[in-house]
Amino acid sequence: MRVLAAMSGGVDSAVAAALAVDAGHDVTGVHLALSPDRQTLRSGARGCCSVEDAHDARRVADELGIPFYVWDMADRFREDVVEDFVAEYEAGRTPNPCLRCNEKIKFSAVLDRARALGFDAVVTGHHARLVDGELRRSVDAAKDQSYVLGVLTPEQLAAAMFPLGDMTKDRVRQIAAERGFAVATKADSHDICFIPDGDTRGFLARKLGSRPGPLVDAATGTTVGEHDGTYGFTVGQRRGLGVSVGDQRPRYVLSIEPVSRTVTIGTADQAGIGEVLTGPPTWTGTAPGLPFDAQVQLRAHGTPVPCRVESAGGGLRISLGSEQRGVAAGQAAVLYAPDAERGDRVLGQAAVASAD
Secondary structure (H helix, E strand, O other): OEEEEEOOOOHHHHHHHHHHHHOOOEEEEEEEEOOOOOOOOOEOOEOOOOHHHHHHHHHHHHHHOOOEEEEEOHHHHHHHHHHHHHHHHHOOOOOOHHHHHHHHHHHHHHHHHHHHOOOOEEEOOOOEEEEOOEEEEOOOHHHOOHHHHOOOOHHHHHOEEOOOOOOOHHHHHHHHHHOOOHHHHOOOOOOOOOOOOOOHHHHHHHHHOOOOEEEEEOOOOEEEEEEOOHHHOOOOOOOOOOOOOOOOOOOEEEEEEOOOOEEEEEOHHHHOEEEEEEOOOEEOOOOOOOOEEEEEEOOOOOOOEEEEEEEEOOEEEEEEEEEEOOOOOOOEEEEEOOOOOOOOEEEEEEEEEEEO
8 A cells, every 4th residue: 555654753653654664565754844933943752843853754764765755734733723722722621732633634634635645544653553444542551542533533544554553662662773763762742742841821821811810719609819811720620720728628620711711619529520511423433323331531641431422412411420520621522432342442532512
C-alpha cells in the first residue's frame, strides 16, 4: 500500500514510520507545521511543531530512505483547534484539544489530502490498536491513546494504521535505539502543544482579557472571593481556587456560569455526579442499539466506570454505576465495550453537555 506517515519529530512517529517500511509499504513521510512561529524551539517536553521537530523528523526519513515533506497546516490548526479551544473555555466548557486535532487535522484534513494524492492510509505513532477494523486500547495502559481517538469514524479508521498498539513505550524506545535514531531518548511531549510554557490560564487571559466575577460557595451560599475569568477554572478543580472557607473542608469547582461569570465551589460530597447528558454521538463502528450497557471514560486519564447508555433527544443519557467527580462539559465521554474479554474496544464518544 501507499502509506503516508505523519512524523511529528518524536520517537513514536519515527518508529511507526519505520515499522510501515519494514512491512513492505510504499511510505512517504510528512511533518505537519501547525505553529505560526516555527522558529521557536521546544523546551524539553513542552511545545511541538518547531524547526527542531521538523529537522528530527527529516533525519529519520533520510535514515529510512523515504521521501519527506512539510505540510503547512497552521491556519487550519488555528481555526479548528486553537480558536475552538479558546471559544470552549469562554463558554464555560473544558475542551480536549488533542481529540479535536485528531478529528479535524490528522484524520480529516491530512487524510483527505492523502487520499487526493493517491495514498491508501495514514500511519501515526498513536498508542492504540486496530483489530479487524475495531479500535482498541494499547497493550501499554499507561500510554493508551484510544480515548482521544474515539471521535474517529469507521471510514477514517479504515484508512488508519497504528503500528505501536501492540508494544510498550519501552519497546518503542528500544527499537529506535537499535536503529540508531537520535530521537530514541527524546522527551515525550506533554501538556497542550500550542501552550509551550504550560500556563493555560495565562494563555487564555491574553486571548480573552480580564473578566472578573464571584466565587460562590454552594455549602453556605455566600460569595467567598473573586476571580479574573471563568476560563481559569474547570469543573472538579481543587487547586488554585485562591479562597479559604471557614470550615476548612476542601472545595472543588462544581459549576461555571460564563454569562454571570459565576464560579460555584463546594465540598466533596456536593461534587459527585451520577448521570451525564451528551451531545450527538459518533460511533467507531455500527451504531449500537439503544439502550445498552458499557464502560465510560470521562477524562483523558480517567478510570472507566460501568454505565447504562440511553437515548436523550439527539444525544445520550449515561447513567453511571458509581458517582464520579470532575466531569466537565466539553470533555468527551468515550464508551468502551462492557465485557471483560472485549472491554478494551472503543464503541464511540459524545461531548459532555451537562452532568448531575
